[in-house]
Amino acid sequence: xxxxxxxxxxxxxxxxxxxxxxxxxxxxxxxxxxxxxxxxxxxxxxxxxxxxxxxxxxxxxxxxxxxxxxxxxxxxxxxxxxxxxxxxxxxxxxxxxxxxxxxxxxxxxxxxxxxxxxxxxxxxxxxxxxxxxxxxxxxxxxxxxxxxxxxxxxxxxxxxxxxxxxxxxxxxxxxxxxxxxxxxxxxxxxxxxxxxxxxxxxxxxxxxxxxxxxxxxxx
Numbered sequence: 404x405x406x407x408x409x410x411x412x413x414x415x416x417x418x419x420x421x422x423x424x425x426x427x428x429x430x431x432x433x434x435x436x437x438x439x440x441x442x443x444x445x446x447x448x449x450x451x452x453x454x455x456x457x458x459x460x461x462x463x464x465x466x467x468x469x470x471x472x473x474x475x476x477x478x479x480x481x482x483x484x485x486x487x488x489x490x491x492x493x494x495x496x497x498x499x500x501x502x503x504x505x506x507x508x509x510x511x512x513x514x515x516x517x518x519x520x521x522x523x524x525x526x527x528x529x530x531x532x533x534x535x536x537x538x539x540x541x542x543x544x545x546x547x548x549x550x551x552x553x554x555x556x557x558x559x560x561x562x563x564x565x566x567x568x569x570x571x572x573x574x575x576x577x578x579x580x581x582x583x584x585x586x587x588x589x590x591x592x593x594x595x596x597x598x599x600x601x602x603x604x605x606x607x608x609x610x611x612x613x614x615x616x617x618x619x620x621x622x
Contacts, residue, residue, distance in 0.1 A: 406581050407456070407587040409567070411438040413448045415590045420452050427455035429508070429530075429567070429587040434463060443479065450480035457475030458508045458528075460486035461496070469496035475503045484508045484527060489517045494524045494549030508565065515549040521553065522562040528585065533578075543568070544577045551582050572596050614617065 405426035411434040412425055419425045428449050435442050442459075449457050457480070461472040473485040473496060484506040487493040497507045501524070508528040513536060521529045531550060533543025547551040547566055554560045563584035569575060572595050578586050 404584060405455075405585040406448070406593065407458075407565070407585055408590050408593060409434070409569070409587045410590055411435050411437075411440075411445050411449070412590070413445065413452070416449055417452055419590060419593065424593070425453065425455070427457060427585070427587075428453050429458040429484075429486070429565075431458075431460050444474070445473045446479050446483065449545045453482070455482060456506065456508075456528075457482055458486040458510075460510065464490075464492065466492040466495035469493060470499050473500045473505060473541040473611055474503075485513055486510050488531075489513075489521060494520055497521065497524040497526050500540070501527070501595070511569070513546070515546060515553055518546075518550040518562075518564075519553055519560075522560040526562045528563050530565045530567040530587070532568035533566055533574055534570040536568075537570070544581065545576075547578060547581050 406424055407427040407429050408425060409429045411430045416428060435445060438445055446459050446551050459476045461469045463469045463472050469487050469492060473493050477483050477485055485500055486508045487496050489509050493509060497509055500507050501615060505525040508530055509526040512518050512529050512531040518556045531546050536543035536546060550564055557596060565579040565585040566583045569586055569588045569592055572592060575586050575588060617618040
């Protein structure tokens, strides 16, 4: 499973890129606003650090506007993925952009039927928002299971499942067990994946015992 991080913070991206765990980045208008920086400058900086896909969302609401904006954004770098909402206009834009070889991430997916439409429109990625479903007492992971089953039923559907609105390490684990292709994770959650109290406890014990030996490993 591929790990994307969901942020427009270039320092976070640079730091996590050094771990070798970072396969791509997703952004959205809220994250760009939080960065306080120019949209195009942020994307150029991210694409200079990350070789993998970088999702950049259009802001037009009509298909024609999405297509124009998508083509503009796609010219920024070879690894840009145009992000469009799961509306009829977004699906029309997805079809038009994907037919020209531009990769599209269809976002704000909350049902299996929506995911099926996005795949038929040629989406490279579908982004179901599991955390937001959990917020309204709907099991977000059930949606991932449904989409995985539907996509696996039809060889012609090549859209990758990009699980979004990740809130915890358990979301990551469950997505991996189901067989999602990608998770996009807040940097803080990605760091939590390596944490376990028994790992910390064991390391402390090893270091305490090593100190008793009075030895050092030359560096």
